[in-house]
Amino acid sequence: MTAVTLGPEGTYSHRATRALDDDVVFRQSVTDIVAAVAAGEFDRGVIPIENSIEGSVTESQDALAEYDVAVVREIVTPIRHALLAQGPNFDTIASHSQALAQCRSYLESEYPDATLEAVSSTAQGVEYARENPSVAGIAHPATAGDDLEVLAADIQDQTSNATRFFALAPASERSEAGGKTSLVVYPNANYPGLLLELLEPFADRDINLSRVESRPSGERLGDYVFHMDVDAGLYEERTQEALDDLEALAERGWVRRLGSYDLEHVVD
Numbered sequence: 001m002t003a004v005t006l007g008p009e010g011t012y013s014h015r016a017t018r019a020l021d022d023d024v025v026f027r028q029s030v031t032d033i034v035a036a037v038a039a040g041e042f043d044r045g046v047i048p049i050e051n052s053i054e055g056s057v058t059e060s061q062d063a064l065a066e067y068d069v070a071v072v073r074e075i076v077t078p079i080r081h082a083l084l085a086q087g088p089n090f091d092t093i094a095s096h097s098q099a100l101a102q103c104r105s106y107l108e109s110e111y112p113d114a115t116l117e118a119v120s121s122t123a124q125g126v127e128y129a130r131e132n133p134s135v136a137g138i139a140h141p142a143t144a145g146d147d148l149e150v151l152a153a154d155i156q157d158q159t160s161n162a163t164r165f166f167a168l169a170p171a172s173e174r175s176e177a178g179g180k181t182s183l184v185v186y187p188n189a190n191y192p193g194l195l196l197e198l199l200e201p202f203a204d205r206d207i208n209l210s211r212v213e214s215r216p217s218g219e220r221l222g223d224y225v226f227h228m229d230v231d232a233g234l235y236e237e238r239t240q241e242a243l244d245d246l247e248a249l250a251e252r253g254w255v256r257r258l259g260s261y262d263l264e265h266v267v268d
């Protein structure tokens with residue numbers, strides 16, 4: 001099987017993809033990855049979803065609301081960032097926006113004058129550092145290879161830094177089995193108590209919600225899509241009943257079942 005993930009080689013997404021044992025190909029953006037899996041070009045896609053310091057990867061959420069794909073696995077990996085460069089004389093630090101944000105305090109105290117440049121991935125920033133002595137990257141230390149120095153290790157703002165990734169498959173492979181389920185709900189409505197009503201079907205059936213996030217629908221200001229993760233599988237009757245209620249509440253919009261899966265931790 002072939003999995004597509006964020007490249008080039010050595011990104012955290014690539015590290016997470018190793019859990020799948022598939023051949024790996026790379027794309028430059030999360031949206032491209034989700035679109036390619038939805039189009040059936042690859043068996044699997046791996047994208048970052050949320051980080052324990054910085055929160056949701058909004059591009060991933062928006063792509064899951066836009067393209068019809070299945071979530072078939074969840075992979076949680078620890079993230080330990082290093083500062084890498086040809087030497088200490090750099091003026092620009094290039095990395096993925098999530099990595100720059102996860103190291104914000106460190107960068108403000110150690111490199112207050114550096115220019116921070118958000119690039120498509122951590123490993124892409126390292127490529128720029130390899131080409132240019134005035135650029136440093138923030139990435140996994142293994143990306144340093146033989147030609148870059150690890151100037152500082154473990155520079156993330158909290159020692160405990162973990163990222164949750166989703167393994168995606170074409171929609172036809174959606175599973176009802178597993179202890180967790182991810183949903184996207186667009187109620188296309190706005191009235192007092194709407195959010196409460198959307199949560200009640202789960203509370204009434206004693207189903208724990210492990211995440212609720214709102215994202216702008218893009219239709220109009222103040223209109224939202226809700227991303228929900230619940231600790232129950234789609235195979236369970238209580239989940240099916242809760243979803244029937246949710247569908248009725250979202251009759252003017254839609255409910256997308258991304259699928260059920262089990263939690264998996266991969267130590268790097």
Ligand SMILES: O=C(O)C(=O)Cc1ccccc1
Nearest residue numbers: 011012013096098099121122
């Ligand atoms: O750029 C990468 O290496 C990615 O895979 C995205 C990312 C960035 C920072 C933390 C986790 C994932």
